[in-house]
Amino acid sequence: KNEVEQSPQNLTAQEGEFITINCSYSVGISALHWLQQHPGGGIVSLFMLSSGKKKHGRLIATINIQEKHSSLHITASHPRDSAVYICAVSGPNTDKLIFGTGTRLQVFP
Amino acid sequence: EAGVTQFPSHSVIEKGQTVTLRCDPISGHDNLYWYRRVMGKEIKFLLHFVKESKQDESGMPNNRFLAERTGGTYSTLKVQPAELEDSGVYFCASSAQGYEQYFGPGTRLTVT
Numbered sequence: 001k002n003e004v005e006q007s008p009q010n011l012t013a014q015e016g017e018f019i020t021i022n023c024s025y026s027v028g029i030s031a032l033h034w035l036q037q038h039p040g041g042g043i044v045s046l047f048m049l050s051s052g053k054k055k056h057g058r059l060i061a062t063i064n065i066q067e068k069h070s071s072l073h074i075t076a077s078h079p080r081d082s083a084v085y086i087c088a089v090s091g092p093n094t095d096k097l098i099f100g101t102g103t104r105l106q107v108f109p
Numbered sequence: 110e111a112g113v114t115q116f117p118s119h120s121v122i123e124k125g126q127t128v129t130l131r132c133d134p135i136s137g138h139d140n141l142y143w144y145r146r147v148m149g150k151e152i153k154f155l156l157h158f159v160k161e162s163k164q165d166e167s168g169m170p171n172n173r174f175l176a177e178r179t180g181g182t183y184s185t186l187k188v189q190p191a192e193l194e195d196s197g198v199y200f201c202a203s204s205a206q207g208y209e210q211y212f213g214p215g216t217r218l219t220v221t
Binding site for chain 1: 140142144150151152153154157165168200202204207208209210211212213214215
């Protein structure tokens, strides 16, 4: 069992839909990261959070430390949101990242 | 400001050959990380430099892999001799202490 689990693995949506991607982890962490990779593109950091909630544009990330769970929400989804979304955690005594397998999102017009 | 750069973007070599990957971090970032994604699997940590020192090399698969960061600037990752299972995408990332990591575009290594 991976230390970081994401669900779903694949997700399709119609433009405008509200999207949720989930991440659960089983290790102690200092921070949780949400990353995005477009097809053929590099990895971009979306959020780094250790508690509560962060918002950037149409993206919202939340974390529940007690339940070891985080969610990434996309409001009013758009085809340009189509990408792989990756959850990763960094431990309490290290900055190295432990990655989930990613969620492939496709948003259709 | 220039981002993290990696060279080459793609390398195809034969089993037994040597390949050297290079990463140039964002200027001023003391932390430099190497990660690898093998096809179908999640990205895995290889090692972490703080300036020129290896902070954590627990993810290095075996002694065929050698990483250096001379002068605390760019880093190289050498694979010698390459094996088929070394194929994958090698990512480099850099960060300032305690901050988010910025990733390079990756080097796709194919060993035939």
